[in-house]
Amino acid sequence: LLAFKWQPPIQLDPALARLDHIFPTCPDPRMSTRILSGLAKHRAVDMCLFTLSWHKTNGCEPSLYHYNTVIDACSKTHKWTKALQLLGAMRQSVLELDSIAFNSVTSSCKKE
Helix, strand or coil, rough: CCCCCCCCCCCCCHHHHHHHHCCCCCCCCHHHHHHHHHHHHHHCCHHHHHHHHHHHHCCCCCHHHHHHHHHHHHHHCCCCHHHHHHHHCCCCCCCCCHHHHHHHHHHHHHCC
């Protein structure tokens, strides 16, 4: 069940793909949290996934909170396959899974 591999989200507008012009290095983790929280609040799941993917591609290690924020956004928008993929990515990283991640993924699966 948790054998999903991380896959980058769909291709977005090329202007959005140039986050490296805005953040030439990894942004402050608090800034990343604010960005992801704001996107999740507006249910912009594709942008959340893109931002998380950009962080990983540029060597920034997403935190447990970052993953949980995006998983929760996936849950609220009924994107359970993406939520499961993120849970799998968390499992492969150095982060320990927590009940928040499991509950959000379970919730997203129930809604389908």
